Amino acid sequence: MLNTRQKVLRNFWYATLPIDALKEGPQPFRLLGEDIVLFLARDGEPAALEDRCRHRTAKLSKGWLTDGRIVCGYHGWEYDRSGRLTRIPQFPPEQAVPEACVQAFHARERYGYVWVCLGEPLIDIPDLPQEGDPTFRRIHQFDERWSCSALRxxxxSFDNSHFSFVHKSTFGDIEQPKPERYELNETDYGFVAETIVPVKNPPQAHRVTGTTEPWTRRKMRNAWYMPFCRTMDMEYPSGLRHVIFNSATPIDDGSIRLVQVLFRNDREEDCSTEELRAWDRAIIEEDREVLESTDPDAIVDMSRKLEMHMPSDRPGMLMRQRLNALLEAHGEHEVPS
Ligand code: FES
Ligand SMILES: [Fe+2]
Incomplete structure (x- = not known):
């Protein structure tokens, strides 16, 4: 799917940069092929504007902030959070500033990130029940650029037949390629997929899983939030919950900003942030290796119809059906499947 051609995708929220990154000043970001600038307005709330000055087209992200307004670094024109031009420093004080503005976009802080919607939001930012729950801690894991499409x-995220192969060096078992079946339930925002998966438990995972047994199992309750967010909620027999949230934020057609946040119902002394990051990093690197080799816009061909015979691909098929329905409802073309 070529995201930048599907205009309806502009009507969803995407996680962009950690809000703390804006404390250093305005930051550039590319979302769905659109260059935007993110900054903190005077009240500390995030703002997002088109990254292009109305004067001689310099990028506003090259500028700086004065009293929560963004100052173009080329000739000092100033804009407020709504994108309105508020000052031209070359004008004498008695001369009125002409009516002009750059485009402004919706911006909000959630889960430590700045979320942006370029259009009018069709659904809200995913509501994660672990946020604010005192039994859980939130751990920022990473946000980084991947050369892969958001849909891939x-x-x-919902394909459990890759575990035995892609993750054979961490938790997967190549001797058991047959995946467990998912129970799928559609929701307004996407679907929930539940299953129980046996997993290897090497020593570096013992404090992550809460057991020293060589094998354990994960009760998984994973949610897809249209179009490109998910949670992977893993519960171990020890009672530990390891809930990973991802936003596969589309930079353009073939690259994403992958945001990963972890919620755990234990304490730092039970399993350190460093250990958790190291374990999840080893796993996500395995995914990255293969995902960056995939085609961002595969066309329909007979070989991909084989998916119909692989129950583990049902969530992916349902995902494309739901996205196709969304596109059709907005008069757009189908997602290739
Ligand atoms: S280009 Fe921005 S002030 Fe001139
Ligand atoms: Fe994976």
């Missing part, structure tokens, strides 16, 4: 990342 989402399909992979």
């Amino acid at each position: 990342m989402m399909e992979n």
Whole structure:
């Protein structure tokens, strides 16, 4: 799917940069092929504007902030959070500033990130029940650029037949390629997929899983939030919950900003942030290796119809059906499947 051609995708929220990154000043970001600038307005709330000055087209992200307004670094024109031009420093004080503005976009802080919607939001930012729950701690894991499409990342998130192969060096068992079946339930925002998966438990995972047994199992309750967010909620027999949230934020057609946040119902002394990051990093690198080799816009061909015979691909098929329905409802073309 070529995201930048599907205009309806502009009507969803996407996680962009950690809000703390804006404390250093305005930051550039590319979302769905659109260059935007993110900054903190005077009240500390995030703002997002088109990254292009109305004067001689310099990028506003090259500028700086004065009293929560963004100052173009080329000739000092100033804009407020709504994109309105508020000052031309070359004008004498008695001369009125002409009516002009750059485009402004919706911006909000959630889960430590700045979320942006370029159009009018069709659904809200995913509501994660672990946020604010005192039994859980939130751990920022990473946000980084991947050379893969957002849809490929989402399909992979619900494809449990890749565990035995892609993750054979961490938790997967290549001797057991037959995946467990998912129970799928559609929701307004996407679907929930539940299953129980046996997993290897090497020593570096013992404190992550809460057991020293060589094998354990994960009760998984994973949610897809249209179009490109998911949670992977893993519960171990020890009672530990390891809930990973991802936003596969589309930079353009073939690259994403992958945001990963972890919620755990234990304490730092039970399993350190460093250990958790190291374990999840080893796993996500395995995914990255293969996902960056995929085609961002595969066309329909007979070989991909084989998916119909692989129950583990049902979530991916349902995902494309739901996205196709969304596109059709907005008069757009189908997602290739
Ligand atoms: S280009 Fe921005 S002030 Fe001139
Ligand atoms: Fe994976």
